[in-house]
Amino acid sequence: MFGSTATPMGPEPVFLDLQDTPMFKNTVDDLQASAKKLKDKCTGLLTGAKKYRDALAAMTEAQQSFAGALHDFGCGSDEDSLLLGSAVMSQFVKAFKELGHAFSFIQDCVEKDMIDVLQQTWLDGHLAVLREEVRKYEKRCNDHEGARLKHLALKKVTKRDVIDKSAAELSVARQAADEARYELARHLNTVSSPGCCFRQ
Numbered sequence: 001m002f003g004s005t006a007t008p009m010g011p012e013p014v015f016l017d018l019q020d021t022p023m024f025k026n027t028v029d030d031l032q033a034s035a036k037k038l039k040d041k042c043t044g045l046l047t048g049a050k051k052y053r054d055a056l057a058a059m060t061e062a063q064q065s066f067a068g069a070l071h072d073f074g075c076g077s078d079e080d081s082l083l084l085g086s087a088v089m090s091q092f093v094k095a096f097k098e099l100g101h102a103f104s105f106i107q108d109c110v111e112k113d114m115i116d117v118l119q120q121t122w123l124d125g126h127l128a129v130l131r132e133e134v135r136k137y138e139k140r141c142n143d144h145e146g147a148r149l150k151h152l153a154l155k156k157v158t159k160r161d162v163i164d165k166s167a168a169e170l171s172v173a174r175q176a177a178d179e180a181r182y183e184l185a186r187h188l189n190t191v192s193s194p195g196c197c198f199r200q
Contacts (some may be wrong), residue, residue, distance in 0.1 A: 010061045014027065014031065014185070014188060014189045014192045015027060015185045015188075015189065018181060018182060018185055020177070020178075020181060022142075024125055024181070024185075028137075028184065028185075028188065031188045031191075031192055032134060032188075034109065034190050034192065035127060035130055035188070035192075038122075038127070038191060039123065039127050040117060042118050042122050042123055042127070043123065045114075045118060046115065046118040046119060046123065049110055049114045049115050049118065050115060052110060053107055053110045053111055053115060056103050056104075056106055056107035056110065057107055059100075059103045060100050060103040060104045060107060063096050063097070063099050063100030064096075064097065064100045066096055067093045067096035067097045067100065070089055070092055070093045070096065071089075071090075071093045073089065074089040119159060126191050127191065129187055130184075130188065130191060132182060133180070133183050133187050136180050136183075136184075137177075137180040137183075137184040139180075140173070140176045140179075140180040140190045141178040141180070141181075143173050143176065143177070144170075144173040144174055144176070144177040146173075147166075147169050147172075147173035147174075148170060149168060149169045150170075151166045151167060151169075151170045152171075156167060
């Protein structure tokens with residue numbers, strides 16, 4: 001997914017170079033757009049999964065209710081029940097109860113293996129963290145650029161202590177921007193791996 005290919009040793013990293021270059025920024029922009037598409041797909045699938053879960057819950061209740069009605073109708077041992085074919089009716093009751101249990105099992109699987117994964121792991125997890133990392137990266141890049149321009153604007157006659165302070169601030173801003181870039185690349189690599197959403 002998102003342009004990454006798998007190898008026998010696992011998925012290749014999305015970023016081969018983490019230097020602050022135009023190529024890195026273009027890759028970030030492309031992967032952000034892909035992450036937005038993934039978010040939209042996850043949201044759509046989550047909506048469908050919740051509707052399916054609710055339908056399964058309704059079917060489970062209906063199956064159990066119908067099985068109970070069949071049982072009350074003709075599964076007794078009295079003469080009337082025997083005349084209605086209680087032995088055959090009991091097989092129908094058993095079948096509908098088993099169907100109800102099957103629907104309940106599928107409902108649990110949809111809830112735990114799809115809805116929870118989409119909501120907690122992805123929409124509220126990786127993709128939410130990615131949005132925060134993008135925000136942090138952009139802010140720290142702006143802070144670094146501001147510190148760089150401020151340092152370059154110093155005059156030759158500026159006092160040494162002022163120059164040293166400005167250089168230290170620039171170094172801190174550069175380090176913060178580098179760290180934000182590395183973290184952003186790491187999170188983008190996570191959401192760009194093949195089969196990322198439902199990897200075993």
